[in-house]
Amino acid sequence: MLRASMLxxxxxxxxxxxxxxxxxxxxxxxYSDDGQLxxxxxxxxWIFLSAGVDMSYNPGAQTAAHPVFDNVFVNPSAWxxxxxxxxxxxxxxxxxxxxxxESGHSINVxxxxxxxxxxxxxxxxxxxxxxQHGWGFFSFDNPRFAKLTPRTASCYSCHxxxxxxxxxxxxxxxxxxxxxxxxxxxxxxYRKDVSTRAED
Amino acid sequence: MLRASMLxxxxxxxxxxxxxxxxxxxxxxxYSDDGQLxxxxxxxxWIFLSAGVDMSYNPGAQTAAHPVFDNVFVNPSAWxxxxxxxxxxxxxxxxxxxxxxESGHSINVxxxxxxxxxxxxxxxxxxxxxxQHGWGFFSFDNPRFAKLTPRTASCYSCHxxxxxxxxxxxxxxxxxxxxxxxxxxxxxxYRKDVSTRAED
Numbered sequence: 001m002l003r004a005s006m007l008x009x010x011x012x013x014x015x016x017x018x019x020x021x022x023x024x025x026x027x028x029x030x031y032s033d034d035g036q037l038x039x040x041x042x043x044x045x046w047i048f049l050s051a052g053v054d055m056s057y058n059p060g061a062q063t064a065a066h067p068v069f070d071n072v073f074v075n076p077s078a079w080x081x082x083x084x085x086x087x088x089x090x091x092x093x094x095x096x097x098x099x100x101x102e103s104g105h106s107i108n109v110x111x112x113x114x115x116x117x118x119x120x121x122x123x124x125x126x127x128x129x130x131x132q133h134g135w136g137f138f139s140f141d142n143p144r145f146a147k148l149t150p151r152t153a154s155c156y157s158c159h160x161x162x163x164x165x166x167x168x169x170x171x172x173x174x175x176x177x178x179x180x181x182x183x184x185x186x187x188x189x190y191r192k193d194v195s196t197r198a199e200d
Numbered sequence: 201m202l203r204a205s206m207l208x209x210x211x212x213x214x215x216x217x218x219x220x221x222x223x224x225x226x227x228x229x230x231y232s233d234d235g236q237l238x239x240x241x242x243x244x245x246w247i248f249l250s251a252g253v254d255m256s257y258n259p260g261a262q263t264a265a266h267p268v269f270d271n272v273f274v275n276p277s278a279w280x281x282x283x284x285x286x287x288x289x290x291x292x293x294x295x296x297x298x299x300x301x302e303s304g305h306s307i308n309v310x311x312x313x314x315x316x317x318x319x320x321x322x323x324x325x326x327x328x329x330x331x332q333h334g335w336g337f338f339s340f341d342n343p344r345f346a347k348l349t350p351r352t353a354s355c356y357s358c359h360x361x362x363x364x365x366x367x368x369x370x371x372x373x374x375x376x377x378x379x380x381x382x383x384x385x386x387x388x389x390y391r392k393d394v395s396t397r398a399e400d
Contacts, residue, residue, distance in 0.1 A: 044375055045276075048248030051269065053301075054311030069251065076245075099374065101253075106371040107362045107393065111254030116374045162307045171306040174299065174316045175244055193307065 027075040028091035028127075035131035036145035037123060037138040043095040046073040049173040053101060053112060057158060067101025067112050068119065072173065082176060086183025087166050092126040094168060124159075124168065135159075135167050164190040227275040228291035228327070235331035236345035237323060237338040243295040246273040249373040253301060253312060257358060267301025267312050268319065272373065282376060286383025287366050292326040294368060324359075324368065335359075335367050364390040 027046070030038040040046075049072040054064055074082075078092035098120035101112035121140045128134060131148050137155050138146040149155065164170040164187060165180045171190065180186055227246070230238040240246075249272040254264055274282075278292035298320035301312035321340045328334060331348050337355050338346040349355065364371040364387060365380045371390065380386055 045247060045279075047245060048271070048273070050314050051251035051271065052308070052311060052313040053253050055308050055313065056310050057307045059309050071248070071251065073248070079245075106364075106369075106390075107257045107358075108252070108255050108372070109259050110256050111252060113252040113255065113372050114250045114374050116377065158307075164306075169306075172308070172313050174314050177316065190306075 027077050027093070029093055029125045029130060031130060032145050036147050037125060037130075038145060039140060039143045040075070040093060040095060040123060041143075043073050043075075043093075043097070046075050046095070047079040048073055049094075049176065052172060055172075057162075067103075069099045069101055069112075069114050071097040071099065071114075073097070083179070086180045086185035088126055088168065090126055090128050094124040096120075096122045096124070126166075161189045162193055163187065227277050227293070229293055229325045229330060231330060232345050236347050237325060237330075238345060239340060239343045240275070240293060240295060240323060241343075243273050243275075243293075243297070246275050246295070247279040248273055249294075249376065252372060255372075257362075267303075269299045269301055269312075269314050271297045271299065271314075273297070283379070286380045286385035288326055288368065290326055290328050294324040296320075296322045296324070326366075361389045362393055363387065 027042075029040075032038065051072070052070045054067055055070055073095045075091075075093045078088055081089040081092075097118055100115035100117060100119055102115050103110075103112060105113045123138045123140070123146070124135065125132065125138060126135050130136065135156075137149040137153065139149055140146040159167040159169070162169075164177065165185050166187070170176050170180050227242075229240075232238065251272070252270045254267055255270055273295045275291075275293045278288055281289040281292075297318055300315035300317060300319055302315050303310075303312060305313045323338045323340070323346070324335065325332065325338060326335050330336065335356075337349040337353065339349055340346040359367040359369070363369050364377065365385050366387070370376050370380050
């Protein structure tokens with residue numbers, strides 16, 4: 001489990017060295033010599049796409065014992081390209097950060113707020129020259145490096161079949177979906193899903 | 201009700217004119233001649249602080265008929281100052297964006313995701329030279345200008361009594377709270393709340 005305090009310690013020195021936000025600096029993926037993805041230290045300064053709570057794509061999934069938030073961030077250079085094209089350039093990094101949901105924190109008397117602890121962190125990276133040769137998932141269990149998730153994992157086939165734009169779930173990013181629709185970049189799989197649901 | 205499409209239309213021309221993100225540009229408040237706050241067009245490119253769902257500070261509040269998300273963003277110049285000091289500088293702008301919560305959107309079979317529609321937008325601004333002379337709330341019902349919320353509104357007294365740092369609810373911002381604690385900037389009111397709860 002990643003602790004927020006670990007992330008903060010990692011992020012601060014990198015920030016202190018940079019007079020401007022990473023938005024104007026290279027913000028793409030970096031790898032170790034053995035092809036592991038380097039932890040994206042400044043991702044909380046990237047562009048926020050959305051947050052969901054207790055999401056699941058599996059109809060058979062049990063309700064989680066504790067609420068979990070999904071926060072999604074994208075590197076600013078990829079976000080800027082998406083504004084122009086409605087799809088993702090090479091070197092896109094989407095960070096999925098999970099935090100626990102808390103009830104009754106401080107003066108909040110109902111509903112759910114986010115925990116200090118990061119309980120999961122996965123990065124979806126598009127890199128033609130990376131070890132994944134295209135899109136790949138990297139799931140971090142420490143704030144340093146993560147191995148590529150094997151291509152046989154179900155996340156790949158699900159994203160390829162159902163994601164709205166270029167294997168990414170833009171249908172859950174409210175400021176990007178309409179843009180993709182107007183640019184005509186919605187995937188065939190996603191459009192098929194929509195028409196199938198309309199017929200039900 | 202603000203529509204996400206309205207926000208996008210406003211944000212794009214401003215972005216197209218700027219070769220870098222507003223992180224490195226002036227990002228403080230601007231006002232009309234009659235003291236209304238100008239809508240912060242690029243706030244979705246600012247620093248995300250957290251998202252909650254169905255929050256309420258009122259023990260007597262009814263459960264909402266529909267889920268509502270709270271997304272909070274801060275202007276990058278204020279965020280940078282907070283990293284150094286643990287509190288907010290003059291010209292801080294905190295944007296509270298409300299979006300509806302949706303069930304069963306696309307392939308999501310449980311939990312809640314965020315709507316395209318923005319259903320509320322309020323900005324908490326610290327500006328010694330603004331019409332509020334300090335901290336003030338501005339609630340937008342259109343994406344152009346908003347009047348200052350009168351000082352008699354309960355949001356002022358509640359924030360002054362219970363907010364963790366400088367009348368802002370840093371206790372709900374997981375990447376900032378620990379920093380404020382280490383810098384010794386937690387408010388007397390907040391520390392009293394914590395000790396009172398510990399005695400209960």
